[in-house]
Amino acid sequence: MNWEYIASIVNSTLRMTTPILLAALGSAICSKVGVFNIALEAQMLIATFFSIVVNYFTRNVYLSVLAGIFSGALIGYIVAVLQVKYRAADMVIGTSMNLLVSGATSFLLYLIFGLRGKLVDSSLVSLPKINLPLIRDIPFLGRMLENLTIIDYLAYVIAILMFIYLYKTVSGFRTLSVGINKEASESLGTKALRIQMSVVTLSGALCGLGGVVLSMGQVTMFTENMTSGRGFIAMAAASLGVSHPLLTIVSSLFFGLCQSIGSALQNVIKSQLTMTLPYIATILALMLSGWRSLKSKNGRSI
Amino acid sequence: MLLEMKHITKEYGTLRANDDVDLSLREGEILAVVGENGAGKSTLMKILYGLEKPTEGDIYINGELQKFRSPHDAMAKKIGMVQQHFMLLQPCTVAENIVYGHEPKKSGIFFDRKRAAAITKELCEKYGLSIDPSLIVSNCPVGLQQRVEILKVLYQDASIIIFDEPSAVLTPQEVGELLKTIKKLASMGKSIIIITHKLSEVMEVADRVMVMRQGKRIKEMAKSETSIEELSFLMVGRHIVERKIPPQETTGTVLDVQDLVLSGSDKKNILDHFSIHVDAGEIVGIAGVSGNGQSELIECITGLTQITSGDILICGKTIVGKTVGERRTAGCACIPEDRYLWGCAKQATLTETSIMAHQREPAISRYGILNTKGIQKFTSGLLERYDVRSGGLSQKTGELSGGNLQKMIVAREIELNSNLLIAAEPTRGVDIGAMEFIHSRLLDKRAKGDAVLLISSELTEIMTLSDRIYVIYDGKVAGEFRKQDATEESLGILMMGGESNEPKAV
Amino acid sequence: MSQKLSNRRITSGLHSAWNTMRQPLIATILxxxxxxVVILACGKNPLSVYAEMFDKSFLKSYYLFSTLTRAxxxxxxxxxxxxxxxxxxxxxGVEGQMIIGAFAATVSALFIPGSPILIAIISFIIGMVAGALYALLPAVLTWKFRVSMVICTLMLDYVASYITSYFVTYPLKDVSGDGLALQTAQLDPGMWLPxxxxxxxxxxxxxxxxxVVVFMVFITKKTxxxxESKMSGFNPSFARYGGTKQxxxxxxTMALSGAIASLAGTVEIFGLKYRYADSMFTSTSYAWTGLMAALIANLNPVGMFFVSIFLAGLQIGGSxxxxxxxxxLEISTIIQCCITLFVSVKLVFNFIKKRKAKSTAAEKGGEKA
Structure with a gap:
């Protein structure tokens, strides 16, 4: 095996992982407070669009990133209001939000730019790439970490911070208590509804950041439905990582690896077939985690 | 006067849950509020604890007018409540649960779990209640979980403590412990309100008793001036006639559970070599603290769970490996313990709920095609004969009151005309009228010569209705009694896992 | 007397019809x-735009027929x-089942020799079986491995779409035309639906x-x-307890779902397009529109029939x-998603009302419950 090749696979795995990891963290924290959020796809997609729109008009990276985060958080907030506050069915809200954002982004793309399908422009700015001075020159490691963006590193920092918050702080303990027993937490004065709503909004912001990586990381463009199921893959990653921030890193890396292998194999196998790899891997991973939990329960009932 | 509630009225729509109720409490006093289910005791306490706002009336503490918008406000005035349904974080530790809401902190934001454990220890010593702070709550028995609830209230430094039906889930021995704790707290200066419908507890612990009926305060008196007889008359509003159950010969075994084993996740057996039998024409009670394998026993018999080993026979034929449907046709009907989980679908109409398990009978369907007229006739007949008060056949099941829904489920299962009826908690949370009605139907079933397996956490219910009683503890049969040999004490000891001193009765 | 009675029956029937239709209607208006508002933001007059949309979807007969075709x-x-x-x-995963089913039917029709009408019928059946199998796959995985059916069916949408895309790009590509379009050869005209x-x-x-609508009404009301399947949907524990084999x-249900989904794609091919083309079902998002229709009509078959026609009209008017x-044209997607959201929120208002009523009733029935 060629070391150079392995390093490049690792490099692309890291890049592919970031959006999934960020969205998976969003999914994980939602399920920690007892909300089943299916609108991750919408939260990501809106961010890919608005970051590029702001990018197009301002040529400013920071504003673009902020636009992505805020638009994701906005969708998260709408989901929070409908699903948490008014207790509408999660599936209905999730699927309609996903479709709504998919329609709305295409609508705006045509309205603002008169374009169909995608928006590419050579003057769009992408996220700055970081090449750490010393590490850059170490052969294997340098190639592995080549051209990563700050968000690629930030994602892991966020995961660790989330872990510390949830399991080490008082406020995190109360957040977890909402998911464990909402009624009990409320009986002792915790504002459960407000916590759930903030968490869902936060998941929107996280997915938004993930969306920004998609549209301004490896490529700098917007394509219709460019998230292509990543929100759902992220849900699978979160459930595989039993909604624990650190385990979710591991499961997200697995899905990143699958995508990276998928695109690496395109030279050998036709791309339409390799593109199915991440989706099939998701199903297999869900089977594995289901089989694991079934075994531990020793097959009671059914 | 420490606490006064004056002219409290609470209306839900047209229903008056509380009607001009007064209540007062002195420092260091134990006040018992007694009444049947639906008398308005819980509503009154919810108002005091800030969970509900009164339609009219005021609350005064030390003569000061209070406006409680949430339990938080009530807690700030040192009112604490030990809820009947525990408000605990099951996967967390005892210490975490106790300090919840006022957690000790490190550097401002971090949760100091070591200090939480230390605080718990101190609290335990101060009030003489022992518990290991590092235990996970879900692993604690019910009595211990209640202790956590009490410590939680004490940690919030409550001076008025409300106990809502505290003995409902406990064994007689645990109840004894609890009553001792309550007395001790009162002697330490805490003022206590205990809500209950068990009069023996009232006589043991209370200083004063207030009786409620249909939302009104009927009478209030010192304990020394009253008696159980008077209280029960005041509570129900009429004298209860002691039920006379004629003895009856049994004919042949209907249900025969032989050496049943159901293994759990951690190699421990949930049901451990469990053998019982129920004969035709008798009611057999299973007494025990809930969570000792009763639910699993029902699931094994009805086929919702597959057994690990052993045999279950109905009328001499094994039903092991059969599906739920096949077991039902073999003659097994079941009033489930949780009427909302197993007994109905809230969104379904009354017709839909009532034909469950009847759906393949010729009157209901033929060749898989439903007979709409037949279904309507069936359901309206059921509602009429079992006195289910409803808003019509297309009403949603979830809109029925608990008692009426329970009557409908009882009706549906009895109308199956099966040889065996499993009745699990058949009267949980229903009013006294519905309770008497359901008991009569179970006795009718017995009189018809069918077998009834009664599973209940209400010991009185078991002792009144059953011809024979098994005690279940930790998945095993801990003892078997004939009706005349069973006493509350002897059953209670076995329910706690103790050894019976008396010789085995059967 | 009997006149009065039948009058009352009619009013009560109207009343219940109004009750089921009220929420979707209010949601539609919202x-x-x-x-x-969106049209206003585009600088156009909403009234004239809606008039135009309505005119070009339902009023003119040519458009009305297009609407029904699309529906x-x-x-x-x-x-x-x-x-x-x-x-x-x-x-x-209806989209995936539709793709696989319709693709299987098309391939059968292209390659099985025989009389066109017979082959058409066989192809329909093969398509339905393929769709059913593709829906049974997630069902089996849910049963045996407890995978999340939501994620699993959605993942299979993408798999179906990419795999068929591979076939029409390489082995089954139509080479008769200019060779640019990714599609199969055309079906024999003898197989076309009239x-x-x-x-x-x-x-x-x-x-x-x-x-199929009639079939659904029959299944849901009379069997x-x-x-049993309705009760399973309401409360699976209750259904199981009552002897339903879950x-x-x-x-x-999943097999029927997949078979009907396949039918949706197959009639589109045999009745309108006469060949399978890459992304013909994803770009039109029939499956998702159908899902929206189902949600708006609260899964009522007759309601879904009319809502589907309405949504199809919205799309035809939109283009x-x-x-x-x-x-x-995505204005139609936006409107239809908003209707769904409003329906679900309306349901919630209703639910809150009922819950209040229930807590009152429960209070009456017993405090402990």
Missing amino acids: GLLVGA TPIILCAMATAIAWRAGYINI RLTPKNTLHFGFIIAIL VFGY VKVMMI AIQRSLGIP
Whole structure:
């Protein structure tokens, strides 16, 4: 095996992982407070669009990133209001939000730019790439970490911070208590509804950041439905990582690896077939985690 | 006067849950509020604890007018409540649960779990209640979980403590412990309100008793001036006639559970070599603290769970490996313990709920095609004969009151005309009228010569209705009694896992 | 006397019809209002835009027939979604089942020799079996491995789409034309579904869709299976306790769902396009529109039929105004999603009302409950 090749696979795995990891963290924290959020796809997609729109008009990276985060958080907030506050069915809200954002982004793309399908422009700015001075020159490691963006590193920092918050702080303990027993937490004065709503909004912001990586990381463009199921893959990653921030890193890396292998194999196998790899891997991973939990329960009932 | 509630009225729509109720409490006093289910005791306490706002009336503490918008406000005035349904974080530790809401902190934001454990220890010593702070709550028995609830209230430094039906889930021995704790707290200066419908507890612990009926305060008196007889008359509003159950010969075994084993996740057996039998024409009670394998026993018999080993026979034929449907046709009907989980679908109409398990009978369907007229006739007949008060056949099941829904489920299962009826908690949370009605139907079933397996956490219910009683503890049969040999004490000891001193009765 | 009675029966019937239709109607009005705001923001007059949309979807006969043609697969997708959802199985993979089923039917029709009509019938059946199998796959995985059906069915959408894309790009690509289009060869005209009117596109598939609606009404209202699957959807524990075989219900509903989904794609090909083309079902999002229709009509078969036609009209009108007024056709997607959201929120208002009523009733019945 060629070391150079392995390093490049690792490099692309890291890049592919970031959006999934960020969205998976969003999914994980939602399920920690007892909300089943299916609108991750919408939260990501809106961010890919608005970051590029702001990018197009301002040529400013920071504003673009902020636009992505805020638009994701906005969708998260709408989901929070409908699903948490008014207790509408999660599936209905999730699927309609996903479709709504998919329609709305295409609508705006045509309205603002008169374009169909995608928006590419050579003057769009992408996220700055970081090449750490010393590490850059170490052969294997340098190639592995080549051209990563700050968000690629930030994602892991966020995961660790989330872990510390949830399991080490008082406020995190109360957040977890909402998911464990909402009624009990409320009986002792915790504002459960407000916590759930903030968490869902936060998941929107996280997915938004993930969306920004998609549209301004490896490529700098917007394509219709460019998230292509990543929100759902992220849900699978979160459930595989039993909604624990650190385990979710591991499961997200697995899905990143699958995508990276998928695109690496395109030279050998036709791309339409390799593109199915991440989706099939998701199903297999869900089977594995289901089989694991079934075994531990020793097959009671059914 | 420490606490006064004056002219409290609470209306839900047209229903008056509380009607001009007064209540007062002195420092260091134990006040018992007694009444049947639906008398308005819980509503009154919810108002005091800030969970509900009164339609009219005021609350005064030390003569000061209070406006409680949430339990938080009530807690700030040192009112604490030990809820009947525990408000605990099951996967967390005892210490975490106790300090919840006022957690000790490190550097401002971090949760100091070591200090939480230390605080718990101190609290335990101060009030003489022992518990290991590092235990996970879900692993604690019910009595211990209640202790956590009490410590939680004490940690919030409550001076008025409300106990809502505290003995409902406990064994007689645990109840004894609890009553001792309550007395001790009162002697330490805490003022206590205990809500209950068990009069023996009232006589043991209370200083004063207030009786409620249909939302009104009927009478209030010192304990020394009253008696159980008077209280029960005041509570129900009429004298209860002691039920006379004629003895009856049994004919042949209907249900025969032989050496049943159901293994759990951690190699421990949930049901451990469990053998019982129920004969035709008798009611057999299973007494025990809930969570000792009763639910699993029902699931094994009805086929919702597959057994690990052993045999279950109905009328001499094994039903092991059969599906739920096949077991039902073999003659097994079941009033489930949780009427909302197993007994109905809230969104379904009354017709839909009532034909469950009847759906393949010729009157209901033929060749898989439903007979709409037949279904309507069936359901309206059921509602009429079992006195289910409803808003019509297309009403949603979830809109029925608990008692009426329970009557409908009882009706549906009895109308199956099966040889065996499993009745699990058949009267949980229903009013006294519905309770008497359901008991009569179970006795009718017995009189018809069918077998009834009664599973209940209400010991009185078991002792009144059953011809024979098994005690279940930790998945095993801990003892078997004939009706005349069973006493509350002897059953209670076995329910706690103790050894019976008396010789085995059967 | 009897006159009075029948009058009362009619009013009560009207009353209950109003009750079921109230929420979707209010939601539709609200959805159209949101659409109006969006149109205003585009600098157009909402009233004239809506008038144009309505004119070019329902009023002119040519457009009305286009609307019904477009509604055909949507109705079938709505039925496919509903039959699984009402039993509690969240199948959002109707798109994938539609693709696989229709593709299988097309390939069979292209390669099996024989008399066209017979082959057409065989192809329909093969397509339905393929769709059913593709829906049974997630069902089996849910049963044996407890995978999340939501994620699994959605993942299979993408798998179906990419795999068929591979086939029409390489082995089965039509080489007769200019070679640019990614599509299969055309079907033998002898297999085409007949047109219902000579001048318009409306084809026999619409009749098939109506038959499926009738079939659904029958299943849901009149059969033990329909009853048991409905109860499973409401409360699976209750259904199981009552002797319903859950696995059987899941397998049958999912198989039916996949078969109907396949039918949706197959009639579109045999009635309108006469070949399988890459992304023909994803770009039109029939399956998702059908899902929206099912949600708006609260899974009621007759309701779904009319809502599907309404949504199809919205889309036909939407593409008309894109051409004439420059408003992107996704306006119809936005309106239809808003309607769904409003329906779900309305349901919630109702739910809160009922919960209040119930807590009162529960209070009456017993405090402990």
